Amino acid sequence: MKSLTSISLAALASLPLLGLAGAQLHSGLAPGAMVSAFEPTHVSGPDAGTKTCPICKYGKAPAVQVWVNGDTTENVAKIADALEGAIKMEGGDKLKAFVVFIRPSNVSASMLEGQLKMVAEKCKLSHVALTYVDGPASKFVGQYKINTSSKVKNTVLVYHDMKVDANFVNLQGDQKGLMALKGAMMKACGM
Numbered sequence: 001m002k003s004l005t006s007i008s009l010a011a012l013a014s015l016p017l018l019g020l021a022g023a024q025l026h027s028g029l030a031p032g033a034m035v036s037a038f039e040p041t042h043v044s045g046p047d048a049g050t051k052t053c054p055i056c057k058y059g060k061a062p063a064v065q066v067w068v069n070g071d072t073t074e075n076v077a078k079i080a081d082a083l084e085g086a087i088k089m090e091g092g093d094k095l096k097a098f099v100v101f102i103r104p105s106n107v108s109a110s111m112l113e114g115q116l117k118m119v120a121e122k123c124k125l126s127h128v129a130l131t132y133v134d135g136p137a138s139k140f141v142g143q144y145k146i147n148t149s150s151k152v153k154n155t156v157l158v159y160h161d162m163k164v165d166a167n168f169v170n171l172q173g174d175q176k177g178l179m180a181l182k183g184a185m186m187k188a189c190g191m
Helices: 054-058 073-090 109-122 139-143 175-188
Strands: 063-068 096-102 129-133 154-160 163-169
Touching: 054 063, 054 096, 063 073, 063 175, 073 096, 073 109, 073 154, 073 175, 109 129, 154 175, 163 175
Parallel strands: 063 096, 096 129
Antiparallel strands: 063 154, 154 163
């Protein structure tokens, strides 16, 4: 499979629950931490073409952030599809979702934007926003404590009232991974 660094559609597919080789990897804000303002570039979704801060605009609404650091398009697509379905079921005013790609330094913004637009179209995403930040050195990557090691392909944060409820590292877009994500989203939505 191709990686995001090669800018393939495979970068949107999966988010595993456990670290590689059985070792627990850490990435992202811990449960109980507060999310803070950040301004990704929105390529698709409700705020396409802007640098809207999801935290500022959507406030205390339950939300999911999927930070992608070289995951396969196939895996990210499975996760994004599950999030799109959850938003359609819950309603866009009750749940938000953002896939935040960390743009590799060797990939231009226009190239990444083109790839993300193709993915959004192929996956028929209208509620899930595909966004990006400018590389691992972005202050937002540090602010959200995203581990940019090559072993960490994705970091998923589920939160409500601006407080992290769940954190998944390398979440897989398989039945087990998506069920764990669904459980965290239901809790965040008060179900």
